[in-house]
Amino acid sequence: MRRRATISDVARAAGVSKGAVSFALNGRPGIAPATRERILRAASELGWTPSHRARALSSSRSLAVGLVVARTPETLGADPFFPAFIAGIESVLAEHGHALVLQVVTNERAEHDSYRRLAADGRVDGVFLTDLRSHDSRPSLLSGLGLPAVCVAPTPTWASIPAVAVDDRPGIAAATRHLIELGHKHVAHVAGSAGLVHGVSRREAWAGALRSAGLPEGPCVVADFSAAGGAAATKELLDRVDPPTAIVYANDLMAIAGMSTAIGRGIGVPADLSITGFDDTEVAAHLQPPLTSVRTDAIGWGRAAALCLLALLDGRDAPDPHLSPPELVVRASTAPPPDPHPTTARRRPASMRPRTETHR
Amino acid sequence: MRRRATISDVARAAGVSKGAVSFALNGRPGIAPATRERILRAASELGWTPSHRARALSSSRSLAVGLVVARTPETLGADPFFPAFIAGIESVLAEHGHALVLQVVTNERAEHDSYRRLAADGRVDGVFLTDLRSHDSRPSLLSGLGLPAVCVAPTPTWASIPAVAVDDRPGIAAATRHLIELGHKHVAHVAGSAGLVHGVSRREAWAGALRSAGLPEGPCVVADFSAAGGAAATKELLDRVDPPTAIVYANDLMAIAGMSTAIGRGIGVPADLSITGFDDTEVAAHLQPPLTSVRTDAIGWGRAAALCLLALLDGRDAPDPHLSPPELVVRASTAPPPDPHPTTARRRPASMRPRTETHR
């Protein structure tokens, strides 16, 4: 296997200078069409592709962008958002010759180190900022590092950093309204981590939808987006003297765990308790009962974030992203609430019902 | 914000040459301890870090490795393997100053293009090969491109490419044996794609476990690792004149869909049908009933694969990986088969039972 062709080889073959080859390749003016043609043909005959390394050195750009994810493998693996988001990013980056450098870290300290290293090494030209926290130290870190960044968060209120709004609030609001329209008056919420902006924003969307409907705010238990957290929160809600007839969960994972918890207690879903999730995980449609959930355009968000970051790097304005709005997917886990005044008492306190159900 | 310090700045500050700085930094002999000390102090005072770009150009290495994933966002998002695998890779790469370049593509053509581009650009020094297919064209493509690669597959029988064996067969075998020990004699399998090596190897492990126990091979339906596929395969098995009393699924996603399908038909799990999954997804423990599954050491596989690839790039032998064996996690979705000769007929054909169950 012979040595890779270099720009000098092409220049020699085409009988021009290196500079001319560079100009021809990059479509810049100052090269006669005939010459340009000759250069391009020579390049293709030699199978020459500009060396990414040399280009990165001379242009002081790495042609790569970074994504640092601070999540445990479990949290990452249970969330369909990231793969879709990354796929969206990729689809844009590939068109522009950029690569995605992914870092997975497990704690905040490692996260900072990761950004510092990316910046110090000049490994990337910019980064995405996801899973924004309520008092996030990363924006100031990144501006201190001089590393361009695009923030991916529900609320575009981060003045210091350009943001792509991934507003999940309409989705949660739609789920809540759906329950209200079914007749529910006691709609609880199992929230994601209070430390995460999208945990808080989803909670606010639920509360806002209840307010808009003139209903009193239902109970809310703050969990952590995990299955175990969802199960625990559900137990807490069901143990109340006045248990809700419907629960809006901040994600599918908690909703699934919550649904199982309820069914395990002999509480019928949706007969006694309606449940909504968020994310529309692939399993959601294949549960028993199938889970009503909210589908979001994670791929579109990824595309939008990538376009925004690339524009930022080029000093251009970000194109206006057109994202599909979140879509409520109604399935069988939601139904009208149980009759509050039944002829015969159908609903006993959970503690008096059998602990498990036999399905046969 | 001033210009980044360069190696020349450090050399000047320390009163030595660039070469001396390079030697001192890389801990190579030929520099007096006192001089080395002085150089390192100057470097740290100037906040100098070697430029990754310059180093990549001069050493003809990119200090990055690639992972091309050919999956749809849905398939990727429903599978906990990849995040954990990537986390494992990262933990090793970070220690060695390498970065991970991730590409997500949706079809085989784009996959080839992706590898070609990574190689042509010199973007990475090597790649991981995952989701190996039965007649995979990538090994020859990669050897043609001269791109070092490490193969991550259940069977290390790919002579052309070094492989890290991620043998999932013991896990499936353990699940099958567990069912046999419970007394099951009709153990079916819902397989993953026949085109994927790990789809085939899991199937073989199931068949082998039955053979070893002296049982006849049960029915097998080939699906595609998806929830919809798992549901359809389950229907097919349950519609047989002689439905199985237990089903070994090739992954959790199909198992969950299958379990819901069974329950939706009024078939009790595990009373009438035992079910095992594979992956031990986070939701598995929080289903109703909780799913018996197999937990694998995906992080360890990631670490091993990364160590192997780095060794390959350095021309060293790969260190012997010590991986945790797959662990069968027994939960409530498996139980002894229903009594074949009950005093009263407990089991009617599915078609005669109510279509859905009310849980209250």
Next chain:
DNA sequence: TTGTACGCGTTATCAT
């Protein structure tokens, strides 16, 4: 230890 050529495009400066 030092000096210097080298890796490979990009771009500013010049010449026609």
Next chain:
DNA sequence: ATGATAACGCGTACAA
């Protein structure tokens, strides 16, 4: 308007 020439970016490696 075309194109050549040379400096540049920054660390590595080899001869001196």
